[in-house]
Amino acid sequence: MRKVRAKGKLNWAGLGFLLAMLALLNACSNTPKKTDSGGSSSSSSGGRYQGKDKDWGPDKEIDMSHIPDAVPRYESRTIAGNKNPYTVLGKTYYLMDDERAYTERGKASWYGYKFNGERTSNGELYDMFSMTGAHKTLPIPSYVRVTNLDNGKSVVVRINDRGPFHDGRIIDLSYAAAQRLGITRLGTGNVEVEIVVPDGDPRPPLRTRKTELTASAKEAGIVTKAEAGIASHDNKVPEGTYLQIAAFGVESSAKQFANSVRKALSYPVVISTAAAPNKLYRVRVGPFADAQSMQNARDQLQKIDILQSHVVYQ
The missing domain is CATH 3.30.70.1070 (Sporulation related repeat)
Known part of the structure; x- marks a missing residue:
C-alpha cells in the first residue's frame, strides 16, 4: 500500500511539472517576434527605452486593410511637438515656414512595438495600429498622403511625431500604414509624400510669424531676400x-x-x-x-x- 501511494504522488508531481512547462512554452510562442522593423522615431535617441535596443513587429503579418485612412481636419497647433529649431544626434532641424505645397520622394520606414504606448513628440501615445507617422520638419499635426511608388498603394496619415533620423529616410510610418502600403516585410519602401491641407485651414502659424517678421524688417528699412528676388x-x-x-x-x-x-x-x-x-x-x-x-x-x-x-x- 505504501509503494502504491508513493508512486501516485510521483505521477501527480510529474504531471504538474509538465503542465507548467507547457504554459511557459505557450507564453513564449505569443511574444512578439523581435525583428528589426527598419523604423526609428526621434524618441529612440533619448535613451528612454532601456532593454529595447531594437524595434520589432508582430510575429505574423497582420492585415490592416480594415484600418481607415486618417481624415484631415483643422487642428490648432501648439508648442508641443513644434519646437523650432530642435537638435537630435548633433544635427539641427528647422520646421517648414509654409508646408502647403510640400511634396517629396524618398525612403519610408516604420516603427513598432518598441515605441507602442510611448509618448510621441506632441505628448500623445503612439499606437502602431493607427494611421500616423513621424516627419522631421512638417508642423505637428499635419496630414500627408503617402504613395508606394513600387505598387501604387496609397494611404493618408496624421503626423504627430518627429523622425526618422536615419540618413536617406523621409518619413516614419506606423505599422498599420506600412502594412497597408506593403513595406512591413522589407522594412523600407520607395514613396512619395504629399501634404493634404484640410478645407478651411488658416495660414500655418509659422508662415504667420514669418510675415510679422517681414513687416518689422520693412519698418526698419531692411530689404528681405524675397524682395531682393533671391529664390x-x-x-x-x-x-x-x-x-x-x-x-x-x-x-x-x-x-x-x-x-x-x-x-x-x-x-x-x-x-x-x-x-x-x-x-x-x-x-x-x-x-x-x-x-x-x-x-x-x-x-x-x-x-x-x-x-x-x-x-x-x-
Whole structure:
C-alpha cells in the first residue's frame, strides 16, 4: 500500500511539472517576434527605452486593410511637438515656414512595438495600429498622403511625431500604414509624400510669424531676400511636375472641362492621354518650376470650387 501511494504522488508531481512547462512554452510562442522593423522615431535617441535596443513587429503579418485612412481636419497647433529649431544626434532641424505645397520622394520606414504606448513628440501615445507617422520638419499635426511608388498603394496619415533620423529616410510610418502600403516585410519602401491641407485651414502659424517678421524688417528699412528676388533652393520641384484635377474616359468631355478651367487660371491646362486598354484623358495644370507657383495654382483652383488636385510627374 505504501509503494502504491508513493508512486501516485510521483505521477501527480510529474504531471504538474509538465503542465507548467507547457504554459511557459505557450507564453513564449505569443511574444512578439523581435525583428528589426527598419523604423526609428526621434524618441529612440533619448535613451528612454532601456532593454529595447531594437524595434520589432508582430510575429505574423497582420492585415490592416480594415484600418481607415486618417481624415484631415483643422487642428490648432501648439508648442508641443513644434519646437523650432530642435537638435537630435548633433544635427539641427528647422520646421517648414509654409508646408502647403510640400511634396517629396524618398525612403519610408516604420516603427513598432518598441515605441507602442510611448509618448510621441506632441505628448500623445503612439499606437502602431493607427494611421500616423513621424516627419522631421512638417508642423505637428499635419496630414500627408503617402504613395508606394513600387505598387501604387496609397494611404493618408496624421503626423504627430518627429523622425526618422536615419540618413536617406523621409518619413516614419506606423505599422498599420506600412502594412497597408506593403513595406512591413522589407522594412523600407520607395514613396512619395504629399501634404493634404484640410478645407478651411488658416495660414500655418509659422508662415504667420514669418510675415510679422517681414513687416518689422520693412519698418526698419531692411530689404528681405524675397524682395531682393533671391529664390530659395528648397522651393524648386522636379521637372515635369503637374497638378492633376480630373480624368475622363471620353476625349470630348476632357476637352470641354479643360477649356472651362483654362479661362479661370493663369497657368497652362493640358490633357495627358493614358495608354490603352484603359484609355483615359487626364486634365492637368502645369508644369511648375517651384512649389510657390504650384500653390498659387491650387489657390486659383479653389476659387472655382476645384478642391481636389494631386501632384503627378510626366
